[in-house]
Amino acid sequence: MESSGSTIAMSYATIRELAQFQEQYDRLSHERQQVQVQLDSSPSLPADAPRAAQREEWRSWLALQIKSKGKERDALVQAIRAKGIEVLDLPG
Helix, strand or coil: CEEECCEEECCHHHHHHHHHHHHHHHHHHHHHHHHHHHHHCCCCCCCCCCCHHHHHHHHHHHHHHHHHHHHHHHHHHHHHHHCCCCCCCCCC
16 A cells, blocks of 8 residues: 555555455444343343343353454454554444
8 A cells, every 4th residue: 555645555455355344343343232232131130030040141141242242353453453554433
């Protein structure tokens, strides 16, 4: 990738990499948000409630999925940085 003034020149392969990065980043962000909604809509039950243990197991699994998607997203960002590309203003 080259820059001269306000022009940036990059190869088609780099554009494809950036497109793949965006697609994967957006997919992981969406999946993470979906799991967060599930977690938010599954509050803890009182300890003596029926199925409280199953609910906590479900909530733990959801929390693990959120963490996993976040790590995958972070690894994706690190991989694109390792190629010398810094992506600014990434959505949360």
